[in-house]
Amino acid sequence: xxxxxxxxxxxxxxxxxxxxxxxxxxxxxxxxxxxxxxxxxxxxxxxxxxxxxxxxxxxxxxxxxxxxxxxxxxxxxxxxxxxxxxxxxxxxxxxxxxxxxxxxxxxxxxxxxxxxxxxxxxxxxxxxxxxxxxxxxxxxxxxxxxxxxxxxxxxxxxxxxxxxxxxxxxxxxxxxxxxxxxxxxxxxxxxxxxxxxxxxxxxxxxxxxxxxxxxxxxxxxxxxxxxxxxxxxxxxxxxxxxxxxxxxxxxx
Numbered sequence: 001x002x003x004x005x006x007x008x009x010x011x012x013x014x015x016x017x018x019x020x021x022x023x024x025x026x027x028x029x030x031x032x033x034x035x036x037x038x039x040x041x042x043x044x045x046x047x048x049x050x051x052x053x054x055x056x057x058x059x060x061x062x063x064x065x066x067x068x069x070x071x072x073x074x075x076x077x078x079x080x081x082x083x084x085x086x087x088x089x090x091x092x093x094x095x096x097x098x099x100x101x102x103x104x105x106x107x108x109x110x111x112x113x114x115x116x117x118x119x120x121x122x123x124x125x126x127x128x129x130x131x132x133x134x135x136x137x138x139x140x141x142x143x144x145x146x147x148x149x150x151x152x153x154x155x156x157x158x159x160x161x162x163x164x165x166x167x168x169x170x171x172x173x174x175x176x177x178x179x180x181x182x183x184x185x186x187x188x189x190x191x192x193x194x195x196x197x198x199x200x201x202x203x204x205x206x207x208x209x210x211x212x213x214x215x216x217x218x219x220x221x222x223x224x225x226x227x228x229x230x231x232x233x234x235x236x237x238x239x240x241x242x243x244x245x246x247x248x249x250x251x252x
Contacts, residue, residue, distance in 0.1 A: 022063055024086045025070070030058065032077040032084075047076035078102075107147050108241060111135075114151065115169070130157045134170035134187055137210055143175045145210040154187060154250060163248035166191035170250065171203060171210070171243070178212055187250040188212075190243050200245035206234060212246075 044051040049072050074081045082089050131153045137145035154170055167189035174184050190203055202213045213223040224233045
């Protein structure tokens with residue numbers, strides 16, 4: 001479930017130099033400083049690093065840096081030390097997720113935190129039933145679905161192995177917006193991989209509202225709200241986030 005972000009652009013601007021981390025470190029600090037429009041003097045004030053020390057680090061020939069200086073710079077820019085140094089202490093996927101999380105609205109970060117905590121606790125239990133969290137959306141104007149903080153667990157152990165392997169969250173439908181395909185009370189099981197799935201229904205967030213959509217034929221990054229609002233189309237770069245596609249249904 002994911003909002004468009006600038007992590008790819010930012011990562012490309014940050015220099016990588018595996019043989020000399022100081023080269024990457026120095027250039028990445030300069031990159032973040034430019035993005036945030038910070039002068040050396042301002043960085044010195046924010047990070048509590050003496051101006052002379054910072055100036056020597058950026059423009060001198062020093063081949064090393066104190067750990068305390070790296071920590072202060074990371075805190076000043078609001079990033080991790082690994083992002084400044086490119087030390088590869090976390091995986092590429094973890095780094096991508098970290099960058100994305102910073103750009104998500106608080107409600108999305110809360111959802112991810114809740115899911116991580118839930119699955120962490122689940123792995124420590126002996127009971128290996130397959131359960132997933134189901135979002136109960138907030139309903140406005142009678143039919144419109146929005147994110148809420150209401151969740152409950154549903155056992156999907158009886159579903160096929162394929163569905164159990166893919167489903168990571170559920171969405172409980174209310175109202176009759178999507179009849180006859182879906183009815184009120186149906187729980188849509190959503191897979192989070194982003195590959196194009198033929199004839200799949202995608203769950204997206206557009207202006208904070210949850211929609212069921214279809215991929216537009218010959219336009220793999222565009223969606224059409226054919227299930228609910230016929231003819232309305234939107235590009236992937238315009239949506240707030242993509243939960244995934246419907247991989248199964250629990251009927252209630």
